[in-house]
Each structure stands twice: as structure tokens, then as C-alpha cells.
Amino acid sequence: MNKILVTGACGYKGSVLVPKLLAAGYQVVAFDTQWFGNFLPLHSALEVVKGDVRLIRDVPLEGVDTIIHLASIANDPCGDLNPKLTWEVSALATMQLADEAARRGIKHFIYASSGSVYGVKDEDQVTEELSLEPISEYNKTKMVAERVILSYQDKMTVQIVRPATVCGLSPRMRLDVSVNMLTVQALKNGRITVFGGDQTRPNIHIDDITDLYLFLLENPQVQGVYNAGFENISIMDIAKHVASNIDAEIVVTPSNDPRSYRVNSDKLLAAGFKPKKCVGDAVKEIIEAYQNGDLVDQDRWYNLKWMQQEVEL
Numbered sequence: 001m002n003k004i005l006v007t008g009a010c011g012y013k014g015s016v017l018v019p020k021l022l023a024a025g026y027q028v029v030a031f032d033t034q035w036f037g038n039f040l041p042l043h044s045a046l047e048v049v050k051g052d053v054r055l056i057r058d059v060p061l062e063g064v065d066t067i068i069h070l071a072s073i074a075n076d077p078c079g080d081l082n083p084k085l086t087w088e089v090s091a092l093a094t095m096q097l098a099d100e101a102a103r104r105g106i107k108h109f110i111y112a113s114s115g116s117v118y119g120v121k122d123e124d125q126v127t128e129e130l131s132l133e134p135i136s137e138y139n140k141t142k143m144v145a146e147r148v149i150l151s152y153q154d155k156m157t158v159q160i161v162r163p164a165t166v167c168g169l170s171p172r173m174r175l176d177v178s179v180n181m182l183t184v185q186a187l188k189n190g191r192i193t194v195f196g197g198d199q200t201r202p203n204i205h206i207d208d209i210t211d212l213y214l215f216l217l218e219n220p221q222v223q224g225v226y227n228a229g230f231e232n233i234s235i236m237d238i239a240k241h242v243a244s245n246i247d248a249e250i251v252v253t254p255s256n257d258p259r260s261y262r263v264n265s266d267k268l269l270a271a272g273f274k275p276k277k278c279v280g281d282a283v284k285e286i287i288e289a290y291q292n293g294d295l296v297d298q299d300r301w302y303n304l305k306w307m308q309q310e311v312e313l
Contacts (some may be wrong), residue, residue: 001025001026001027001045002026002027002065002066002217003026003027003028003029003063003064003065003066004021004026004027004028004029004064004065004066004067004068004217005028005029005031005059005060005061005064005066005067005068006018006021006028006029006030006031006068006070007031007032007053007059007067007068007069007070007071007097008031008032008053008069008070008071008072008112009028009030009031009032009040009048009070010030010032010034010036010037010038010039010040010048010172011032011036011070011071011074011172012074012166012170012172012173012174012206013070013112013166013170013206013209013210014030014032014040014070014172015039015040015170015171015172016170016171016206016207016210017068017070017210017213017214018030018040018046019040019041019043020210020211020214021214021217022041022043022045022046024214025045026045026217027045028043028045028046028047029046029047029049029060029064030046030047030048030049031049031051031053031059031060031071032048032049032050032051032071033050033051033052033053034050035306035307035310035311036172036300036303036306037172037300038050039170039171039172040171047060053071053089053093053097054088054089054092054093054096056093056096056097056100059097059100061100061101061104061106064104064106065106065107065108066106066107066108066109066110066217067097067101067106067108067109067110068110068112068213068217069094069097069109069110069111069112070112071089071093072089072090072112072138072141072142073085073086073089073090073138073141074138074303075138075176075303075304077303077304078138078303078304078307080136080137080138081304081307081308083137086137086138086141087137087141089141090138090141090142090145091141091144091145091148094111094145094148094149095145095148098148098149098152099152101152101156102152102155102156106156107156107157108156108157108159108217108220109149109152109156109157109158109159110159110160110161110213110216110217111145111146111149111158111159111160111161112161112163113142113143113145113146113160113161113162113163113225114138114139114142114162114163115162115163115164115165115202115227115228115229115261115263116134116135116136116138116139116142116261117132117134117139117142117143117146117162118130118131118132118133118134118261118263119132119133119134119135119139120133120135120259120260120261121261121262123262124262125262125264126227126261126262126263126264127227127264127266127267128162128224128225128226128227128267132146135259146160146225150225153223157220157223158223158224159216159220159222159223159224159226160224160225160226161209161212161213161216161226161228162225162226162227162228162263163204163209163228163229164201164202164203164204164227164228164229164230164231164261164263165177165178165179165201165202165203165204165229166203166204166205166206166209167179167180167203167204167205167206167279167282168180168205168206168207168277168281168282168285168286169206169282169285169286169289169295170206173295173301174301174302174303175297175301175302176301176302176303176304176305178201178203178235178238179203179238179242179279179282179283179286180282180286182194182235182238182239182242183242183246183282183283183286183287183290184286184290184295184297185248186242186243186246186248187246187286187287187290187291188297189248190246190247190248190249191248191249191250191251192239192242192243192248192249192250192251193251193253194235194236194239194250194251194252194253195235195253195254195255195256195257196235196252196254196255196257196258197234197235197236197239197252197255198234198235198236198258198260199234199235199255199257199258199259199260200232200233200234200260200261200262201232201233201234201235201238201260201261202229202230202231202232202261202262202263203229203230203231203232203233203238203279204228204229204230204231204275205275205276205277205278205279205281205282206282207276207277208228208230208275208276208277209228211273211276212228212268212273215272215273219271219272222271222272226265226267226268226271227263227264227265227267227268228263228265228268229263229265230265230275230278231278231279232262232263233279236250236252238279241279241280241283242283245283245284245287246287
């Protein structure tokens with residue numbers, strides 16, 4: 001049985017990915033600081049280890065065949081809270097992990113980078129060939145980590161994903177990402193506040209991004225760097241989409257963040273991956289979960305708020 005180490009396994013994506021890996025018959029070691037809790041299911045093929053990826057001796061690599069490296073300080077505001085911590089977790093720890101994996105003969109390394117490593121581009125089609133011009137600490141650490149991991153391509157299969165903004169339901173929910181945030185705003189307040197609105201953001205449903213990691217696991221020949229985002233839509237269009245499902249007023253206020261991000265994922269589509277869901281599915285699923293009482297708005301679902309309250313920085 002193939003043994004997979006998932007770092008950041010208790011996070012937003014990991015909490016959806018790990019049950020899918022278990023269902024597919026993999027043995028999984030879930031490694032996470034558990035700053036936001038642990039919402040993983042009990043399973044005979046799952047070992048959950050609480051620990052810090054910066055401490056390489058504590059990372060349980062014994063018998064591991066593949067690493068799916070999700071652990072990082074997620075998003076720009078959290079990355080700016082403590083830049084030193086961000087570089088230690090998102091860059092230096094990744095370098096140590098890749099090096100230790102190579103030393104141990106681990107043959108497969110899948111890395112979750114970010115679609116925002118490109119910075120702000122004028123091009124309508126932001127492909128993998130364009131230069132990386134990251135703006136924030138978060139983006140810069142992702143770029144550095146990518147380059148480190150790619151230097152091990154001669155020793156193991158390296159697959160790097162540059163995801164768009166993820167949306168949709170997870171047991172470890174996030175309500176600080178655009179689609180999820182606007183949907184819950186509408187449900188709670190009957191109104192959606194849009195800052196600016198013209199900014200374009202690429203989006204990907206959480207089921208598609210987690211399915212992509214499974215696809216890469218099963219297709220080691222698909223190597224290198226891949227964008228993963230299938231809907232480049234404006235914040236205003238997201239708000240209108242939400243308002244079409246919930247009777248909510250849209251209030252537009254000026255924005256101090258005019259940045260637009262787009263990604264082109266043709267390379268990934270050509271490799272054989274096919275997305276199954278869209279922003280509309282995420283909105284409907286969040287509405288249903290909220291109205292059923294399965295989703296409750298709480299501080300834990302906002303990374304910045306929770307880290308400021310609960311995490312020793």
C-alpha cells in the first residue's frame with residue numbers, strides 16, 4: 001500500500017484531501033500543527049501526527065513513498081503578521097523537507113504553491129512560462145520553495161501546483177476567501193460588501209483542487225509546474241452570483257487593492273485533468289450547509305483573526 005505524508009493535513013484543503021486519499025486506498029500520515037484544530041476522520045489507514053514542519057526531525061518520513069506538501073502560512077495578511085515565521089515555515093522548512101526526502105530516496109514530491117506567484121500581470125492569459133514577480137512575503141516564499149524543489153527533479157518526481165483561490169466547503173472551513181466570504185455575508189446580513197469589484201480573481205472548487213492532487217499522485221509522468229484555476233471572474237460577478245441565490249443587496253465601496261489575478265490552466269487540461277465543479281456549486285453548497293446548521297460562522301474559520309488570537313507568533 002502506497003504511504004502518503006500530507007503536511008498541513010488539517011488545513012482547509014487537507015481536511016478534504018485526506019478522506020479522498022483514504023477512500024482511494026492509500027495509507028496516510030497527516031502532519032500538522034493543528035493551530036486551527038483537527039477535523040480529520042478516524043480511520044485504520046490514517047495516522048495523525050501533531051508537529052511543526054520546521055523541525056525536520058519531527059516529520060514522520062519513515063516508510064513514506066510520496067509527500068504532498070500543503071503546509072504553509074496561508075494568505076498575504078497572515079504571511080505579513082510575522083515575516084520571519086512565514087519564511088521559516090513556507091521556504092526554509094520546504095527546503096529541509098525536499099532535501100530529507102531526496103536523502104531517504106522518497107520518489108514523489110507534490111507541492112502546493114500559489115497562483116499569486118506571478119504578481120500583477122497585464123496579460124489576459126497568465127501561463128506557466130511568464131516571469132514570477134511575487135509581491136507579498138507569502139508569494140515570495142512560494143517562489144523560493146518552488147525553485148528549491150525543482151532542483152531535486154533529477155532525484156524524484158516533482159509536481160508543483162499553482163492553485164487559484166479555492167472555494168467551497170471543508171470540515172476545516174475558511175470564510176476569508178472571496179466566494180465563501182461573500183456567500184456567508186449574504187446569508188448573515190442580507191447584504192454583500194464589495195470593495196471595488198472590478199478586480200478579477202481566478203477560482204477553483206475545493207473538490208477539483210483535491211482531485212488534482214489525486215490525479216498527480218496517479219500520473220507521475222505529469223511533471224513540472226501547473227496552474228490550477230478554471231474561472232477568472234471579477235469580485236462583482238461573484239457577488240452577483242451569490243445574490244442570484246440569496247436575496248441580498250450588493251454595496252460597493254472603494255478599494256485600495258486594485259490588483260487583478262488571472263491564470264490560464266490549458267497546460268493542466270492538456271495533461272488530462274478535467275474539473276467537475278464551479279463557483280456556482282460552491283455557493284449552493286455553502287448556502288445549503290449554512291441553512292442546515294452544518295456551517296456556523298466562527299473566528300476559527302478566519303486565518304488572520306484566529307492566528308492573532310490563538311497562535312504564539
